[in-house]
Amino acid sequence: MKTWKKKLAPNRRFKKQVAHHAALVADFIYQIGEYKDLRKRSIDVPLNKINTKEYQAKFRYLKKCLIKYRKLTRVGRGITAVQVGIPEKFSVIYTPEKYQIIINPKITKVSKKKYLYKEMCMSTHPIVAPTVRPSWIEFEYFDEKGNKNYWNTKDNTKLGKILNRVFQHEIDHMDGIINIDRVLNSRDLTLHSDPRYYKTTKFILVS
Numbered sequence: 001m002k003t004w005k006k007k008l009a010p011n012r013r014f015k016k017q018v019a020h021h022a023a024l025v026a027d028f029i030y031q032i033g034e035y036k037d038l039r040k041r042s043i044d045v046p047l048n049k050i051n052t053k054e055y056q057a058k059f060r061y062l063k064k065c066l067i068k069y070r071k072l073t074r075v076g077r078g079i080t081a082v083q084v085g086i087p088e089k090f091s092v093i094y095t096p097e098k099y100q101i102i103i104n105p106k107i108t109k110v111s112k113k114k115y116l117y118k119e120m121c122m123s124t125h126p127i128v129a130p131t132v133r134p135s136w137i138e139f140e141y142f143d144e145k146g147n148k149n150y151w152n153t154k155d156n157t158k159l160g161k162i163l164n165r166v167f168q169h170e171i172d173h174m175d176g177i178i179n180i181d182r183v184l185n186s187r188d189l190t191l192h193s194d195p196r197y198y199k200t201t202k203f204i205l206v207s
C-alpha cells in the first residue's frame with residue numbers, strides 16, 4: 001500500500017533569506033497599508049529651503065536609508081522620501097556612479113516605445129509586479145544644492161533602461177502611485193520567492 005508523503009514548498013532557503021531581509025529593513029521602510037501618505041501626492045520641497053539644515057538633514061537621511069537598504073538586502077536602486085515617512089517630493093537613485101538626489105521632478109517628455117519589466121518596491125515587498133512603462137522619459141529637477149538639472153539620457157543600454165524605469169517608479173511614489181497600480185492583470189503578480197528572478201528578468205518590448 002502506498003503511503004502519502006507531505007511535499008514541502010519550493011525555494012525554502014531563498015524565501016527565508018527574503019523574509020530575513022524584510023525583517024532587517026522593517027525599522028525604516030514604510031509599507032502600504034500602514035501609512036496613508038504612500039497613497040497621496042507628496043508636497044513640493046520649498047526651493048528656498050533646500051539649503052537649510054532641516055532639508056540637508058532630510059536628504060542625508062534618505063541617502064543613508066538607501067545605502068543601508070542596499071547593504072542589508074543587496075538590492076534596491078531607488079527610494080522616495082514618502083517611503084521613510086517624509087511626504088515630500090524627493091528621491092535618491094543609485095546610478096551607480098553616485099547616489100543622486102532629485103527634488104520636485106517634472107516630466108517633460110515620454111517615449112512612445114514601451115517595455116514590460118518585472119519590478120519590485122520596498123513598500124510592497126516581496127511582490128513582483130510586471131509593469132509597462134515608457135522606455136525613457138525626460139524630466140527637470142533640482143539637486144540638493146538647489147540647482148536646476150535635466151535628465152535626458154536615453155535607453156541605449158540595459159543600465160539606461162533600468163535608470164529610466166527607476167526614475168519613473170520613484171516619481172510615481174511622489175504622486176501616491178505604486179507599481180502594483182500599473183499592473184494590467186492582478187494574475188500577473190507574483191512574490192519574490194524564486195532565486196532566479198533577477199537573472200531572468202528582461203525588458204520586453206510591447207509597443
Ligand SMILES: [Zn+2]
Nearest residue numbers: 120121122123
Ligand atoms: Zn517603490
